[in-house]
Amino acid sequence: MSRLALWLGILLSMLLSSKLFGQNDPITLSVKDAQDYAMKNSYELREATIEINKARKDVWETIAGGLPQVEGTADYSKNLDLAVSLLPGEIVGEEKGTYVPVTFGQKYNSNFGFKVTQKIFDGSYIVGVQSAKIYLRLTTTTKEKTEIEVRDAVAQAYYAILVARANKKVQLDNMENTAKLLADTKAYYENGFREEQDVDQLDLMMKQSKNNLLQAEREIKISMAVLKYVLGMPMNQKLELSDDLLGLTNLILATSQEKNSFDPTNHIDYRLLESQLAANKKLLDLEKSKYLPQINAFYNWQKTAYGNKANLFNDDTPWFKSSMIGANASVNIWSFGQKRARINKAKLDVEKVRTQQEKERQNLEKEYLSAVANFETAVDKYLNDVDNRDLADKIYGKTKIKFNNGVTTSTELSQMEGQYLQAYGTYIGSTLELLQARVRLDKILSKL
Numbered sequence: 425m426s427r428l429a430l431w432l433g434i435l436l437s438m439l440l441s442s443k444l445f446g447q448n449d450p451i452t453l454s455v456k457d458a459q460d461y462a463m464k465n466s467y468e469l470r471e472a473t474i475e476i477n478k479a480r481k482d483v484w485e486t487i488a489g490g491l492p493q494v495e496g497t498a499d500y501s502k503n504l505d506l507a508v509s510l511l512p513g514e515i516v517g518e519e520k521g522t523y524v525p526v527t528f529g530q531k532y533n534s535n536f537g538f539k540v541t542q543k544i545f546d547g548s549y550i551v552g553v554q555s556a557k558i559y560l561r562l563t564t565t566t567k568e569k570t571e572i573e574v575r576d577a578v579a580q581a582y583y584a585i586l587v588a589r590a591n592k593k594v595q596l597d598n599m600e601n602t603a604k605l606l607a608d609t610k611a612y613y614e615n616g617f618r619e620e621q622d623v624d625q626l627d628l629m630m631k632q633s634k635n636n637l638l639q640a641e642r643e644i645k646i647s648m649a650v651l652k653y654v655l656g657m658p659m660n661q662k663l664e665l666s667d668d669l670l671g672l673t674n675l676i677l678a679t680s681q682e683k684n685s686f687d688p689t690n691h692i693d694y695r696l697l698e699s700q701l702a703a704n705k706k707l708l709d710l711e712k713s714k715y716l717p718q719i720n721a722f723y724n725w726q727k728t729a730y731g732n733k734a735n736l737f738n739d740d741t742p743w744f745k746s747s748m749i750g751a752n753a754s755v756n757i758w759s760f761g762q763k764r765a766r767i768n769k770a771k772l773d774v775e776k777v778r779t780q781q782e783k784e785r786q787n788l789e790k791e792y793l794s795a796v797a798n799f800e801t802a803v804d805k806y807l808n809d810v811d812n813r814d815l816a817d818k819i820y821g822k823t824k825i826k827f828n829n830g831v832t833t834s835t836e837l838s839q840m841e842g843q844y845l846q847a848y849g850t851y852i853g854s855t856l857e858l859l860q861a862r863v864r865l866d867k868i869l870s871k872l
Contacts, residue, residue, distance in 0.1 A: 547713030
């Protein structure tokens with residue numbers, strides 16, 4: 425192997441190696457980055473995009489139905505037995521009243537040609553094109569709703585990981601503190617300054633701390649899997665989160681006093697009903713258009729050949745041309761009230777959507793007031809639970825000092841640890857409630 429080939433081989437190996445290692449480089453995402461990532465990779469949005477593309481094809485398919493339609497035809501046939509006709513005998517000099525059997529035609533025949541048709545007027549076609557465009561708009565609006573739902577799901581999954589990590593940190597810190605207390609208590613016991621019950625009590629607390637830590641780690645893994653699924657990300661892709669829980673909550677608290685204006689007609693659910701109303705109106709127009717006539721123009725062109733030999737495509741066989749141009753019209757005169765019944769049903773469908781719009785308007789206003797109230801409650805609860813957490817931490821710290829000095833018992837220490845963990849758990853839960861309440865408010869305000 426030449427030196428040049430050797431260096432090329434080494435260079436190629438390095439490039440391939442760097443590519444392989446780079447395939448699973450960690451991706452770092454904030455909440456917003458994660459939502460943007462999902463907009464491109466979410467399974468639900470991929471399906472919604474396919475539906476939009478199908479709707480675009482439906483629009484063109486409907487439009488193409490009103491453009492000139494060209495149909496080509498060709499056939500070749502062999503008459504195994506020509507049809508027999510009876511002619512009066514006197515035509516060929518036979519007696520009157522007799523008939524002579526004769527055959528017309530030749531053994532082989534072939535023809536080819538084309539037909540062009542064009543709609544001149546068709547009310548259902550005009551309405552159909554408009555309906556197809558409205559369906560495209562409805563599909564696009566549906567995708568927009570899917571985007572909002574995906575952004576919501578991404579935020580919820582992202583927050584769940586941060587909360588699970590915060591819980592793990594609390595459990596880990598508590599386990600480390602308990603481990604130190606247990607080691608100190610064992611040393612005191614071995615020197616006769618502590619009772620065996622104190623050691624057993626702390627050993628029990630230590631085992632519970634380990635179980636709590638394992639549970640917290642499992643919650644992180646599950647939450648991470650949920651986030652990757654919502655993002656449309658492979659499960660083996662390394663993912664890091666750049667936002668932290670405290671930063672997000674501080675940002676929410678800083679903007680908690682902002683005043684928001686709410687217009688239910690801007691909400692995605694109301695706009696979906698607007699598109700549905702437009703679609704139902706077009707369906708009503710479609711039923712009405714069936715009273716109108718349909719007018720079409722056409723042009724036919726054809727060449728035909730006959731012969732008793734199988735090869736009709738030689739130079740000796742004549743081909744006869746024929747062509748035709750014309751128009752036709754049709755109109756339904758009477759259907760015994762069938763079309764009228766369909767029109768009335770379509771009117772009721774329009775009225776039904778209008779009722780749903782009014783109902784949705786009231787529902788959205790109710791949801792907005794509820795979201796505002798829940799957010800305000802979540803802010804107050806979070807601030808109270810922060811104070812309770814700090815107070816429980818202070819009490820637990822003093823109890824540990826007392827226990828180390830032999831002033832209090834291990835039972836009281838265990839109770840204060842439980843109170844401390846409960847306060848932290850409540851604080852973490854209220855943090856998640858605050859984040860979720862903000863997402864719900866942003867969702868109703870169409871800010872997601």
